[in-house]
Amino acid sequence: MDSHAGLDGVLQPQVLKLTLRTLPSPFISFVVIPILSILGWYIISWATNPLKKYPGPFLAGFTNWWRLYQTRTGRYHEIVYDLHKKYGPIVRIGPNTLDLDYPELIKTIYSTDGKWLKTEFYHNNSAIVNGKITYHIFSTTSPTEHAKMKRPVAKYYSTSYVQALEPHVDVVLNDFCKYVEERFINVPGGPKELDFGEWLGYHAWDLISSVTFSRRFGYMEHGSDFDGTIEKAEAALRYFQTVGQIPILDYFLDKNPIKRVGPPNLVHPARIAVQSFVARLQGKDENYDPKNPDYLQHFIDSKESHPDLVDDNQIISDVLVNLLAGADTTAIALRAVFYYMLKNRSVYNRVSEEIQAAGFDRSKPVPYSGARQLPYLEACVREALRIHPAAAMLLERYVPADGITLPDGSFVPAGTAVGLNPWVVSRNKSIFGEDSDTFRPERWLQQPGEDDEAFHVRMQKWNAADLTFGNGSRICTGRNFAMFELYKVCATLLHRFEIELADPTKEWKVWGSWFTIQKDVIAKMKVRG
Numbered sequence: 001m002d003s004h005a006g007l008d009g010v011l012q013p014q015v016l017k018l019t020l021r022t023l024p025s026p027f028i029s030f031v032v033i034p035i036l037s038i039l040g041w042y043i044i045s046w047a048t049n050p051l052k053k054y055p056g057p058f059l060a061g062f063t064n065w066w067r068l069y070q071t072r073t074g075r076y077h078e079i080v081y082d083l084h085k086k087y088g089p090i091v092r093i094g095p096n097t098l099d100l101d102y103p104e105l106i107k108t109i110y111s112t113d114g115k116w117l118k119t120e121f122y123h124n125n126s127a128i129v130n131g132k133i134t135y136h137i138f139s140t141t142s143p144t145e146h147a148k149m150k151r152p153v154a155k156y157y158s159t160s161y162v163q164a165l166e167p168h169v170d171v172v173l174n175d176f177c178k179y180v181e182e183r184f185i186n187v188p189g190g191p192k193e194l195d196f197g198e199w200l201g202y203h204a205w206d207l208i209s210s211v212t213f214s215r216r217f218g219y220m221e222h223g224s225d226f227d228g229t230i231e232k233a234e235a236a237l238r239y240f241q242t243v244g245q246i247p248i249l250d251y252f253l254d255k256n257p258i259k260r261v262g263p264p265n266l267v268h269p270a271r272i273a274v275q276s277f278v279a280r281l282q283g284k285d286e287n288y289d290p291k292n293p294d295y296l297q298h299f300i301d302s303k304e305s306h307p308d309l310v311d312d313n314q315i316i317s318d319v320l321v322n323l324l325a326g327a328d329t330t331a332i333a334l335r336a337v338f339y340y341m342l343k344n345r346s347v348y349n350r351v352s353e354e355i356q357a358a359g360f361d362r363s364k365p366v367p368y369s370g371a372r373q374l375p376y377l378e379a380c381v382r383e384a385l386r387i388h389p390a391a392a393m394l395l396e397r398y399v400p401a402d403g404i405t406l407p408d409g410s411f412v413p414a415g416t417a418v419g420l421n422p423w424v425v426s427r428n429k430s431i432f433g434e435d436s437d438t439f440r441p442e443r444w445l446q447q448p449g450e451d452d453e454a455f456h457v458r459m460q461k462w463n464a465a466d467l468t469f470g471n472g473s474r475i476c477t478g479r480n481f482a483m484f485e486l487y488k489v490c491a492t493l494l495h496r497f498e499i500e501l502a503d504p505t506k507e508w509k510v511w512g513s514w515f516t517i518q519k520d521v522i523a524k525m526k527v528r529g
């Protein structure tokens with residue numbers, strides 16, 4: 001072994017010289033020199049990168065492929081959370097990217113001043129329209145474009161417009177209860193198990209299509225993802241979050257002009273969106289009742305009020321964003337609330353008692369106004385959103401021209417991608433307490449000995465640290481609708497049914513990345529007497 005070590009040391013340069021001499025010179029010019037140059041460039045940029053001072057996985061400092069790989073594990077949210085436990089509030093997760101756990105920076109980074117721009121991470125969530133890559137309200141990184149898209153429709157997501165959608169919600173929710181009773185409760189041999197998690201998903205997709213164009217996709221009726229859209233939407237998410245780590249890849253994949261290698265097209269929702277739009281314009285949309293306006297009608301109205309900003313393509317884009325941003329997210333949130341309530345029987349019992357005591361009419365869905373009067377239900381919903389936010393990846397923004405000084409005193413230069421991850425910040429112990437990894441709705445209630453003023457101040461601080469729906473000018477447009485749906489659905493199902501997990505000892509499965517999608521929430525339900 002020793003003699004080999006000696007031989008290596010003496011002979012290696014000669015062997016190298018010999019090899020170089022025997023190699024054809026084009027090989028040196030076109031392969032060796034470029035590779036060495038790239039390598040050299042990599043090493044120099046790594047050594048001189050101003051972010052080098054920040055801790056993080058060694059490979060992450062070199063390449064975004066580290067991050068891309070982590071998105072494929074399905075454990076991205078936990079990996080980043082563990083990195084924060086190891087390294088503290090600043091973790092370098094890419095050569096130019098910092099994941100921060102400073103809740104006090106939320107107001108700055110997710111501001112309304114238009115300076116903190118979304119990064120190109122969001123760009124692959126786009127389509128080619130008339131030969132041009134076209135972004136929508138979620139994926140555009142330009143504040144001007146964004147404002148043009150948001151202005152005509154923003155008011156339709158306000159509380160008053162959302163509450164006007166209640167008749168749509170009631171019909172879908174009633175049918176959900178009816179299907180569950182017919183197929184899983186009033187069946188020969190007594191109640192049988194159902195994949196409650198999947199059914200909450202069918203409900204969420206049917207509800208968002210109903211409020212968007214007064215027509216249901218039909219997942220509840222079929223009792224399955226019959227056209228594969230839900231699976232395709234999940235595949236599209238996997239593409240989005242993965243390719244978003246190295247945005248240039250999108251040009252070789254989904255936007256490849258020779259052969260597209262992108263996420264599956266969501267043909268069914270797109271077809272229904274266009275069909276409904278055309279029928280509506282021709283006055284032949286039989287599903288539409290003008291007494292119960294929907295988003296499609298609002299978007300058509302937005303073209304009339306803002307003819308300079310809205311065209312037919314924009315209307316279709318708004319419709320599709322509603323469907324894709326508003327279904328999986330609410331399904332995840334609903335699963336989280338129910339799973340944690342069902343896992344913690346004392347919580348389940350307390351919230352059920354609160355709802356039964358409110359004296360709602362059991363033959364109808366609980367009215368939203370009533371559902372919002374239940375403080376313990378509110379605590380359960382908020383706690384579930386905290387411990388299981390639907391989006392669990394860095395909400396990336398570029399540091400603007402002046403750079404930023406972080407709370408630890410260090411300076412981050414302009415152009416660095418920074419942000420907070422809802423999964424991480426919602427577990428921040430300095431805000432939510434040492435037991436922040438535990439589901440405990442009581443934390444959202446006024447504590448014994450806490451006066452009104454102290455409770456108010458605490459809630460203000462917690463609300464400021466809430467990134468479930470993002471914040472600032474790019475905050476979730478659909479948050480009022482999402483909360484409306486959550487309160488109504490939870491109150492109604494708990495009011496009408498007794499629900500338990502089929503196997504209370506079994507954990508659900510979570511596939512986490514941009515979204516934290518859960519599987520295996522199997523339940524047994526009974527109609528309450």
Ligand code: HEM
Nearest residue numbers: 138325326329330333390391395469470474476477478482
């Ligand atoms: C519990 C349910 C939901 C959650 C947790 C959620 C979460 C989020 C988050 C975190 C963002 C910000 C992303 C970022 O800054 O990078 C966002 C943006 C957005 N969400 Fe939601 N969302 C939910 C429901 C909905 C619904 C129901 C709709 C539509 C009806 C919707 C439409 C949108 C849109 C259009 C944006 C982009 C807003 C903009 O950039 O101006 N979301 N959502």
